[in-house]
Amino acid sequence: MQLTSLSVQHVRRIAAAQISPADQTNLISGPNGSGKTSLLESIHYLATARSFRASRVSEVISHGQTALIVSGELKDSAGVNSRVGVEKTSNTTRLRINGEAVTVASTIARLVPVLTFNTESYSLLNGGPANRRALLDRLLFHVEPEYLRTLKTYYRGLKQRNALLRANTTHKQVVYWDHQLEAVANRLDRWRGACISTLNEYICASALNERIGSLELEYRRGWVAEESFSNLLAANSVKDRDAGTTTVGPHRAELRIKVGGKLAKTVVSRGQGKLIIATIVSAQARFIREYALEPPILLVDDLASELDRSACQAAVDALISTKAQIFFTAIESSDLPASLCESAKVFHVEHGQVHPTVMDQ
Structure with a gap:
């Protein structure tokens, strides 16, 4: 999927802006606080109706305004055009695709796959298991039509089982939900395991992996592999009643990021961590392109910081491949490799104003 035009109103410092991006590489330059990241945030809103850096929309709407509005034209690999619009106030969300109202954000999210690479991406390495499970869930949402429904079914069943555990109801009532959960848990596990296997193939083939040194994603399903899920739930019933919650299952799955057999967060520097994230994001993008049959949009914020010239070039090459x-940001265009600047369409942002720039040859 490609974004061919973008219109932004009242997103942080950006009062109004319109751009027509290039099909592949775009560079957004400007001083700190000028609105570069806000432009990426606007694209993320268009794709998900959510911010990637604020939990409350009131933090994103420009001062003195009551709503933000983002709209854009998109073109898929078959050349079919779609128009998407998002309008958000502190209390309401209005979504449209080709002029028709849409009631759930997942409809837009499925149409516009987007991946972000920014400072928050370090949570993949340093954050809790939920951050890494979310990576899997987002990927599989885009490539497996039944994944979101199955995941919601699992969590509804889990909620029912946990309520029964806390209410100290009969064993028979709990066992009913044990069997209901087993089928959906096994489906989620199969999808997740296959996804990680494919991502590891892409990571192994990446030129960045030579710089990092044996990067690998290790998947742990959330329960003992040799046991059937319902039998394990039954065996854990006393423990679960005491805890008031279900202690095994896909909701406890873990994705461990390892380098040379050790947890990455214990052995890598910030710069190496950035290369790891670039490798994983590149693998995610390839996974979406090959299995959803549409390339995603990548939002890459401040790639150059904490990377030397050679490492930055390698990361750029991996992402472009x-x-x-892709939408890159940088304070100065020269912060990124010359090869990128020569091939990219460049926009300069200052004081919330966005202008296309012609690079010196």
Whole structure:
């Protein structure tokens, strides 16, 4: 999927802006606080109706305004155009695709796959298991049509089982939900395991992996592999009643990021961590392109910081090789490799104003 035009109103410092991005590589330059990241945030809103850096929309709407509005034209790999619009106030969300109202954000999210690479991405290495499970869930949402429904079914069943555990109801009532959960848990596990296996193939083939040294994703399903899920739930019933919650299952799955057999967060520097994230994001983009049959949009914020010239060039090459449409940001265009600047469409942002720039040859 490619974004061919973008219109932004009242997103942080950006009062109003319109751009027509290039099909593949775009560079947004400007001083700190000028609105570069806000432009990426606007694209993320268009794709998900959510911010990637604020939990409350009131933090994103420009001062003195009551709503933000983002709209854009998109073109898929078959050349079919779609128009998407998002309008958000502190209390309401209005979504449209081709002029028709949409009631759930997942409809837009499925149409516009987007991946972000920014300072928050370090949570993949340093954050809790939920951050890494979310990576899996987002990927599988885009490539497996039944994944979101199955995941919601699992969590509804889990909620029912946990309520029964806390209410100290009969064993028979709990066992009913044990069997209901087993089928959906096994489906989630199969999808997740296959996804990680494919991502590891892409990571192994990445040129960045030579710089990092044996990067690998290790998947742990959330329960003992040799046991059937319902039998394990039954065996854990006393423990679960005491805890008031279900202690095994896909909701406890873990994705461990390892380098040379050790947890990455214990052995890598910030710069190496950035290369790891670039490798994983590149693998995600390839996974979406090959299995959803549409390349995603990549939002890459401040890539150059904490990387030397050689490492930055390697990260850029890996990201561009995905054939995704990419939006990079940098304070100065010269912060990024010359090869990127020469091939990219460049926009300069200052004081919330966005202008296309012609690079010196």
